[in-house]
Every structure is written in structure tokens, then in C-alpha cells.
Amino acid sequence: xxxxxxxxxRRIPDAGLRLLEAVCEVRVNPEDRPLSRAExxxxxxxxxxxxxxxxxxxxxxxxxxxxxxxxxxxxxVGFDNIDVAEATRRRIPVSNTPDVLTLATAExxxxxxxxVARRVVETDAAMRSGAWSGxxxxxxxxxxxxxxxxxxxxxxxxGLAMARMAQGFAMPILYCNRSPNPAMEELGARRVSFEELLxxxxxxxxxxxxxxxxxxxxxxxxxxxxxxxxxxxxTARGPVxxxxxxxxxxxxxxxxxxxxxxxxxxxxxxxxxxxCANAVLLPHVGSATHSAxxxxxxxxxxxxxxxxxxxxxxxxxNPDVLDR
Ligand code: DGY
Numbered sequence: 001x002x003x004x005x006x007x008x009x010r011r012i013p014d015a016g017l018r019l020l021e022a023v024c025e026v027r028v029n030p031e032d033r034p035l036s037r038a039e040x041x042x043x044x045x046x047x048x049x050x051x052x053x054x055x056x057x058x059x060x061x062x063x064x065x066x067x068x069x070x071x072x073x074x075x076x077v078g079f080d081n082i083d084v085a086e087a088t089r090r091r092i093p094v095s096n097t098p099d100v101l102t103l104a105t106a107e108x109x110x111x112x113x114x115x116v117a118r119r120v121v122e123t124d125a126a127m128r129s130g131a132w133s134g135x136x137x138x139x140x141x142x143x144x145x146x147x148x149x150x151x152x153x154x155x156x157x158x159g160l161a162m163a164r165m166a167q168g169f170a171m172p173i174l175y176c177n178r179s180p181n182p183a184m185e186e187l188g189a190r191r192v193s194f195e196e197l198l199x200x201x202x203x204x205x206x207x208x209x210x211x212x213x214x215x216x217x218x219x220x221x222x223x224x225x226x227x228x229x230x231x232x233x234x235t236a237r238g239p240v241x242x243x244x245x246x247x248x249x250x251x252x253x254x255x256x257x258x259x260x261x262x263x264x265x266x267x268x269x270x271x272x273x274x275x276c277a278n279a280v281l282l283p284h285v286g287s288a289t290h291s292a293x294x295x296x297x298x299x300x301x302x303x304x305x306x307x308x309x310x311x312x313x314x315x316x317x318n319p320d321v322l323d324r
Contacts, residue, residue, distance in 0.1 A: 003023060003024050003025050004023070004024045004025070004048040004049060004070075004308045005024065005025045005027070005046055005047050005048050005049075005068075006020050006024040006025065006026045006027070006047060006048065006049045006050070006051070006304065006308075007026075007027050007028075007043055007044050007047040007049075007050050007051075008020075008026065008027070008028040008029065008050075008051045008052075009029050009034070009035055009040060009043070009050065009051065009052040009053055009056050010028075010029050010032065010033070010034060010035070010053055011028050011029065011032060012028075012051065012075055012293075012296070012297040012300065013293050013294045013296075013297040014297075015294040015297045015298050016051070016075075016294075016296075016297025016298050016299075016300055016301040017297070017301070019298060019301040019302065019305065020051075020301050020304065020305070023305065024048075024049070024305075024308070027043075027047075029043070034053065034055045034056070035056070037057075040052075040056055040062070040065075041061065041062065041065035042065075044062070044065055044066040044069070045065060045066065045067070046068060047066055047068060047069060048068050048069065048070050048071075048308060049069070049070055049071050049072070049073070049304045049307060049308050050066065050069065050071075050072050050073070050304075051072075051073045051074075051075055051300050051301070051304055052072065052073075052074060052075065052081075053074075053075050053076065053081075054074070054075075054076040054078055054080075054081050055081070055266075056081060057081055058072055058074075058081055058082040058083065058087070058094070059082075059083040059086060060083065060086050063086065063087065063090050063092060069092055070092070070093075070307055070308055071092060071093045071094070071095075071303070071304055071306075071307025071308060071313070072087065072092060072093075072094045072095075072304075072307075073094070073095045073300040073301070073303040073304040073307070073313070074094065074095060074096045074097065074300070075097060075296055075297070075300045076096060076097060076287075076296070077096050077097050077098045077101055077287075078096070078209060078210065078236070078237055079094070079096045079209075079317055080209065080210040080211070080237060082094050082317070084317050084318050087317075087318055087321075088318040088320055088321055091321045092321065093307045093313060093316050093318060093321050093322065094316070094317050094318055095300070095303035095304075095307070095313045095314075095315050095316050095317055096315055096317055097295070097296040097299045097300055097303075097315065098157060098315055099157060099295075099299075099315075100291075100292055100295030100296055100298075100299055101286070101287035101292040101293075101295065101296060102157045102158050102161050103161055103292075104286065104287050104288070104289040104291070104292035105158045105161075105235050105286035105287055105292075106158050106161035106162045106165060107165075107289075108235055108261060108282070108285065108286045109158075109162055109205050109207075109233050109235045109259075109261075109286075110162070110165060112233045112235065112259025112260070112261065112280055112282065113145070113203055113205065113231065113233050113259060114145065115259060115280040116143075116231045116233070116256075116257040116258065116259040116278070116279075116280050117142050117143040117144075117145050117203075117231060117257075118142040118143070119140050119142045120280070121280050122140070122277055123140050126140070143202075143229065143231065143256065143257075145169055145171070145203070146169045146170055146171070147169070147170050147171065148171055148202035148203060149171065149172045149173075149174060149200055149201050149202045149203070150162075150163070150166050150171040150172070150173050150174070150201065150202070150203050150204075150205065151173075151174045151175070151176070151192075151197040151198075151200070151201025151202075151203065151204040151205070152173065152174070152175040152176070152177075152184075152189070152204075152205055152207055153175075153176050153194075153197060153204060153205070153206045153207065153208055153217075153218075153240075154175075154176075154177060154206060154207035154208030154209070154214075154236065155175040155176075155177035155181040155184050155189075155191075155207070156177075156181075156207060156208075156209075158207045158235070158236075159175065159177070159181075159184075159205075159207035160181065160183055160184060162205055162207060163175070163184055163187050163189050164187065167187065171203075172188075172190075173187065173188065173189035173190070174189065174190055174191075174192045174196065174197055174200060174201055175189050175190070175191055175192070175197075176191070176192055176193065176194050176196075176197040177191060177208075194217070194222075195225065198222055198225040198226050199225055199226070199227075201226070201227070201230060202227065202229065202230055202231070203230065203231050203232075203233065204226070204230060204231070204232050204233065205232075205233040205234075205235070206218070206232070206233065206234040206235070206236045206240050206241070207235070207236055208236055208240060209236070209237070210236070210237035210239055210240060214237075214240050215239050215240065216239065216240070216241070216242040217240060218232065218234075218240060218241040218242065218245075218246070219241075219242040219245045220242070220245040220248065220249065223245060223246070223248075223249035223254045223255055224249075224254055226254070226255050227255075228253060228254065228255065228256065229256050230255050230256060231255065231256055231257045231258065231259065232246070232255060232257075232258045232259075233258070233259040233260075234258070234259070234260050234261065234262055235261045235262065235286040236262060237262055238260075238262040238263040238264040238265070238266060239264045241260075241264065242264070243263065243264040243265075243269070243270035243273065244270050244271075246258060246270070246273070247270050247271070247272040247273050247276065250273075250276040250278050250279055251272070251276065256278060257278040257279060257280075258276075258278070258279045258280075259279070259280045259282075260273075260279065260280070260281055260282065261282045261283075261284055261285060261286050262284050262286075263284075266284060267283070269281065299314065299315060302314055303315060303316070
């Protein structure tokens with residue numbers, strides 16, 4: 001029996017490739033860059049299965065180009081790049097990579113929170129440039145974290161991990177989520193409206209998916225309702241924040257600071273953001289630990305192999321296609 005053909009749109013860790021190579025003919029984008037749209041559509045023409053990235057748009061045009069496709073596995077937990085309804089209409093299973101990157105992403109959100117609160121990047125720069133002239137009582141004063149209120153926008157796996165870690169800092173926790181999360185309530189977290197989250201939080205960390213409902217919810221109106229001493233952290237998806245409005249809020253002191261790992265128009269940043277000393281800016285590295293990225297590679301491969309066999313993939317996004 002001939003081996004299925006799999007295309008991987010950008011090199012992923014070997015842990016995943018090895019699983020695929022054991023049973024499939026695997027082709028990997030030879031260059032370490034995202035494919036252009038035309039390259040992607042051409043590359044998947046003969047593929048029975050594809051592993052793609054959050055930068056690949058998986059929509060009707062993609063499915064038209066990939067006529068042999070039996071399944072698509074996203075190498076990401078976020079799946080706003082996939083038109084899941086279209087995949088379901090075509091009865092093509094699609095999957096993502098939850099769980100394996102939960103702790104890595106929550107840890108990075110904490111790294112950003114502390115980096116902004118205690119001005120870690122700014123003070124590191126002062127040391128490197130030789131600007132520091134010795135200890136001073138009024139230098140580089142930052143914000144307290146312990147005992148301050150943590151607001152979580154989104155209370156899925158990563159929001160919950162963030163809340164668990166917050167126990168160590170004795171932080172009261174508020175969360176804003178479409179539905180109550182009993183595991184959050186067990187931690188003593190209180191579900192509140194978006195208005196209350198904005199008004200009462202000292203730190204807000206975004207952990208929601210990007211959907212039409214969450215796009216641009218953090219805009220000028222939202223920043224004006226936050227505490228002027230508050231810090232906003234985003235490790236989820238950039239467009240949840242209206243980035244131009246954030247730059248204005250950081251400049252005008254509507255909020256104290258922001259820690260960002262994701263951007264509205266990646267890899268670009270809004271004009272003026274790079275000049276904001278009260279922002280810490282990272283290049284979308286929430287899941288960038290060895291265990292998380294290996295876990296994502298293995299899970300994406302397991303999902304795709306199950307799809308190719310006609311079995312139920314471990315983390316399928318459209319189980320309806322199997323039930324019919
Ligand atoms: C995801 O998985 O959605 C992250 O943004 C990248 O790991």
C-alpha cells in the first residue's frame with residue numbers, strides 16, 4: 001500500500017517529523033520562513049495531510065488547492081487562522097495543539113508581568129549602556145505584585161494556569177469569561193463583567209481566543225476605564241488589542257505599562273510602540289520552550305496520523321466530521 005503524502009509548511013521539531021516519517025512520505029518547506037500564499041497553495045496540491053502554522057490561512061481557497069486532503073493539523077493551540085466551518089462543510093478534520101504549551105505560555109505571561117512591573121528591560125539597558133552611576137533611593141521604582149489584583153480576560157487552560165501560579169503571590173483574582181469556570185472558582189477567583197475587570201484589576205492578562213467578539217476589545221474606551229497604575233499583558237493574539245490605541249494609552253499614561261508577546265499585524269508593530277519605555281516587547285515566544293515545542297510537534301503529528309488512518313484525532317476541532 002502506498003504511503004500517504006504529508007506536507008509540513010515550516011520545519012518543526014524532529015520529535016514530530018520522526019513520527020510522520022515512520023509511515024508517510026514527508027516533505028518540509030526547505031526554508032525557515034513562512035511560505036507565500038502562492039507557494040503554500042502549490043505545495044499542498046498532492047498532499048494527503050498537512051501540518052501548518054498560525055501564519056498559514058486555512059480557508060476555502062486552501063482546501064480547493066489541496067484536493068487530496070484528508071486532514072489538517074495546526075502547529076498551534078490558537079486556530080483563528082483556520083476556517084473550521086469550511087473544513088467541516090468539506091468533511092475535513094482539523095486539529096490544534098492544546099495542553100502541551102499551557103505552562104510555557106502562562107510562565108511567559110508572568111515573565112512579562114514582572115518585567116513590566118519591575119522595569120527589568122529598562123534597567124538592564126541602563127546597565128549595558130553604562131548609564132548607571134550607582135545605587136540611588138529614587139531610581140527605577142516599579143510596581144508591587146504580591147497582593148495586587150490579577151484580572152484574567154479568558155479563563156481557559158492558560159488563564160487557569162496563570163491563576164494557579166498567582167496563588168503564590170497571594171493575588172485576588174478576577175476573571176472575565178463567557179461562562180463560569182468551576183476550577184477558577186475553586187481557587188477563589190471571582191467571575192466579573194468586562195467593566196469590573198477593567199476598573200478593579202492592577203494587572204490584566206489576556207488569555208482569550210481571537211474571535212469576532214474579542215477583536216479589539218482592548219481599545220481606547222477600555223484603557224480609559226483601567227487604573228492609571230495598571231499593566232496589561234498579552235500572550236494570546238495581537239488583534240484582541242487595538243494596537244494604535246494602546247500606543248496612545250502608554251504615551252498618555254492612561255495605563256502604566258504593557259507586556260506584549262503578540263501583535264495586531266505580526267511581525268510588524270504599531271508605529272510608536274517600540275519607543276514606549278513602559279512596554280516590554282517579545283517576538284511571539286509564549287510556547288518557545290523545548291518541552292512545549294516538542295509536545296506541539298508530537299501532538300500535531302499524532303493528530304494528522306489519526307486523520308490519515310480515519311481514526312479520531314486526540315485534539316480534533318470539528319468532531320462533527322467523524323460523527324456523520
Ligand atoms: C499558539 O500555539 O497558538 C501560539 O500562539 C504559538 O505557539
